[in-house]
Amino acid sequence: MKIGMIGLGRMGRNMADRIKGAGHGVVGYDLSPESGRDVDSLEALVKALDAPRAIWVMVPAGKPIEETIDRLHDLLEPGDLVIDGGNTRFTQDQEHAKRLAERGIGLVDVGTSNGIWGKEKGYALMAGGSDEDYQRILPILEALKPEGENGLVHAGGIGAGHYVKMVHNGIEYGMMQALAEGYAIMQASPLVKNPDAVAASWREGSVIKSWLLDLMVKALQEDPGLEHIAGKADESGEAKWMVQDALELGVPVPVTTASLYARQDSQIDDPVTMKVVSALRAEFGGHPIAKE
Known part of the structure; x- marks a missing residue:
């Protein structure tokens, strides 16, 4: 199978490489000439693919995805398919699908984690869209997912993929906040002589052993006490959307809400907890961190 890839940044480039490694063809486009792109325009990308086309989009939510959808609406043909693998809000997926459908173009939204x-271990993929469109891109999804039975789900109709990715990220907020608060209280206590060593000891035999704990220990080994990381952590938007939707549904989400507020507070204060959260975001996602 051959697809287009729009957006060759931190994730898009690695995803394109993993797809190629599975024997599929990829034509890559990015605004940056230094990205290693194969073509220098969206028009050239569309021309390089045989109809019916499938184009995976990995650009930020907001204006970048809106502009990209608008351009693809004009350039693509009936039967073509757009795959949004970014963090678009699920309500926007439904609007994009309606607009693309005017020209007979399909949409699948894929929450990607x-x-x-991911290039080495595979990506957790949460897809939303019709059964037909999901099956059409299944070879690409299989190439991207981790080995084994898990890591890929057809979550539902259009918008469902990004909806469950929103929930996934809200859970992630709470898990990181819990690790961060535990570390912070150990660091503040006069009884605990080495919080870094305690965290490392939990990696085996403990009920809280996890990949996030492993990444926290890795960050502590690289920067003991996280002394060179500022206690500030940005929010990516998904947790806020989750809290908003939870209010509409009448579902209490106190852990996600509290962790969201903690990140917002970190823009004013400089707590130890946000040093841990910031370090974890850098370890698993390559997100930039503020240095002290």
Whole structure:
């Protein structure tokens, strides 16, 4: 199978490489000439693919995805398919699908997780769209997912993929916040002589052993006490959307809400907890961190 890839940044480039490694063809486009792109325009990308085309889009939510959808609406043909693998809000997926359908173009939204580790270990993929469109891109999804039975799900209709990715990221917020708060209280206590060693000891035999704990220990080994990381962590938007939708549904989400507020507070204060959260975001997703 041959697809187009729009957006060759931190995740898009690695995803394109993993797809190629599975024997599929990829034509890559990015705004940056230094990205290693194969073509220098969206028009050239469309021309390089045989109809019916499938084009995976890995650009940020907001204006970048809106502009990209608008351009593809004009350039693509009936029967073509757009795959949005970014973090678009699920309500926007439904609007994009309606607009693309005017020209007979399909849409699949794919929540994508595993950041900078996906090229090696595979990506957790959560797809939303019709059964027909899901089956059409299944070879690409199979190439991207981790080995084994898990890591890929057809979550439902259009918007479902990004909806469950939103929930996934809200859970992620809470898990990181819990690790961060545990570390912070150990660091503040006069009874605990080496919080870094305690965290490392939990990696085996503990009920809280996890990949996030492993990444926290890795960050502590690279920067003991996280002394060179500022206690500030940005929010990516998904947790806020989750809290908003939870209010509409009447579902209490106190852990996600509290972790969201903690990140917002970190823009004013400089707590130890946000040093841990910031370090974890850098370890699993390659997100930039503020240095002290």
